[in-house]
Amino acid sequence: MITVPTGFAQAIIRREGEAGRAWIASLPAIVESLLRQWSLAPDGPATHGSVGLVLPVRPSAVIKVSFPHPGNVDQPDAFAAWQGRGAVRLLARDDDQFAMLLERAGPDTLACVADDERAVGILGELSRRLAVPAPAGLPRLVDQFPLWEAEFLAAGRPVRVLDAVRELDQRDTVVHGDLWDANVLAGSREPWLAIDPKGCAGDPAYDAFTVIHGPRLILAPNHLWWLDFYCEAAGIDRERARRWSLLRAHQSALWGRDGGDPDWLVRATDQIIAELGPA
Structure with a gap:
């Protein structure tokens, strides 16, 4: 079971209230279901941005799961339109879970x-x-x-x-x-x-x-x-x-x-x- 970074959990709960608290509680199970769905294994600890958890997986990729908010709906469509042109590739998506499997890049920005x-x-x-x-x-x-x-x-x-x-x-x-x-x-x-x-x-x-x-x-x-x-x-x-x-x-x-x-x-x-x- 993955560990949700404390700072990320606190920020989501502070911003989203009880809906955020419920989502954070469900997040480990969501990620486990995605690992099974896409036949992947974790490859390091989870990191995060402001709205999403990012988990490195094997083979080399990352799972990103975002808080289910209307503002987070359209990322996969942008990645799909770019097809890796100047952006990380979209490898798979689960829109119901606000989740994407993405090409791994970084860590340097x-x-x-x-x-x-x-x-x-x-x-x-x-x-x-x-x-x-x-x-x-x-x-x-x-x-x-x-x-x-x-x-x-x-x-x-x-x-x-x-x-x-x-x-x-x-x-x-x-x-x-x-x-x-x-x-x-x-x-x-x-x-x-x-x-x-x-x-x-x-x-x-x-x-x-x-x-x-x-x-x-x-x-x-x-x-x-x-x-x-x-x-x-x-x-x-x-x-x-x-x-x-x-x-x-x-x-x-x-x-x-x-x-x-x-x-x-x-x-x-x-x-x-x-x-x-x-x-």
């Missing part, structure tokens, strides 16, 4: 690359490769516009930054949604492989904000220069990326204040908003 320009260039190249046609059924970013507008109006945020994105011609590619150092692992089949996509359909320019707002660059000077550098590597129009990043920066500031982000992070996000300029 892109954070191990000290050279900022090289790392941002890698993120850009991955973004270019991940921008494949979206399959039917992936949630579309444009369908979120009414919700975002309501949030902005309620909080007194400028709706014009949303209008500036809404007036763009809308794309329909697979968007990672959370592309930053920790979600890129060193691979053997390819040098770098993306993990943990949100799984949505839309404009690849959406991911530019995560790059400049991630730990590597959030306190760096001249975010517009880094935006340009990333866009060049990703093959993304700089103005599209600027508009999406401005929208997402305002969202981050709004959600961060509600979520109790530390003051330094709030100030850094406000600085990015100032640098990106008006809508």
